[in-house]
Amino acid sequence: MRRILITGGSGFIGSHLCRRFLDDGDEVICMDNLLTGRLQNIEDLFGRDFFTFLKQDVSEFIHVPGSLDAILHFASPASPSDFERFPIQILKVGALGTHKALGLAREKGATFLLASTSECYGDPEVNPQPETYWGNVNPIGIRGVYDEAKRFAEAMTMAYHRAHSVSTRIVRIFNTYGPAMRPDDGRAIPTFFAQALRGEDLTVYGDGSQTRSVNYVSDLVEGVCRLLDSDYALPVNIGNTQEMTVRALAERILELTGSSSGIVCRDLPPDDPKVRRPDISLAGRVLGWKPQVSPEEGLRTTLAYFEQEVSRAQG
Ligand code: UDP
DSSP: OOEEEEETTTSHHHHHHHHHHHHTTOEEEEEEOOSSOOGGGGGGGTTSTTEEEEEOOTTSOOOOOSOOSEEEEOOSOOSHHHHHHSHHHHHHIIIIIHHHHHHHHHHHTOEEEEEEEGGGGBSOSSSSBOTTOOOBOOTTSTTHHHHHHHHHHHHHHHHHHHHHOOOEEEEEEOOEEOTTOOTTSOSHHHHHHHHHHHTOOEEEETTSOOEEEOEEHHHHHHHHHHHHHSOOOSEEEEOOOOEEEHHHHHHHHHHHHTOOOOEEEEOOOTTOOSOOOBOOHHHHHHHOOOOOSOHHHHHHHHHHHHHHHHHHHTO
């Protein structure tokens, strides 16, 4: 049995990881300061053996008694709407939080896995994006707080790997969706589902011609597990390659929900990437990974979740 610390464990992706490792027979310590994470995401885990929750901010000094085999650093607000609400917390958790988590990994002799992001590529000039692309990031724009925090986190991770021989992994996560996202999270998929289910018009930013490639959370979790079990220290993209425009995504969600809502256009936020699609050939070669869940299937499961969330909020 491995003993695994997951920072941001009550967030969207973190909560899925906690459940997966528990199901695989590992002991899980979930750490979260609940800034954007929610206890609701892990309420089914509290009664389980080998699960501990620590309410702690990973950007402060962290202490975890006992041994650790792995640390998965998933703590960070990650929605573009969080970039304006929590800019300093995002920079702190990417920089100070990553430093603390790496220090803990070094002390415990644990493998460290960093949740990085396709945002490292910024508004990319190449499409699809391979891991070898260095990116096109505006460091002082509103997205810069997240992009640069994660780029710094990658640099810090590689420094600990090279200078202290810590066993490290870096996953670059592309747009991921599924149950446990907050309906008010601000990202496109939760926003469109919540709006469609409440009978409000869907707010498409710009003309909606910008593209994204959306990956269902179970596929991401499988990729993360395989990466952790590998010995590959350089960044690996994990995402779906079915690229679509944001307008097409909104239309698909309208169709799926059977909503009579319309689509309204709003200003495109600054530095919003025009295209995004991962090159996943490295994940295929190194991890034998490729996505299994089609957008149709994933969006259908996600709809059932948001129906519950929206009716819970409406009481
Ligand atoms: N978007 C939109 N309407 C919304 C929220 C987002 O049109 O209510 C757009 C956003 O401008 C971006 C895309 O959808 O082009 C994906 O945004 P998201 O916030 O999900 O994540 P991003 O990929 O930008 O980090």
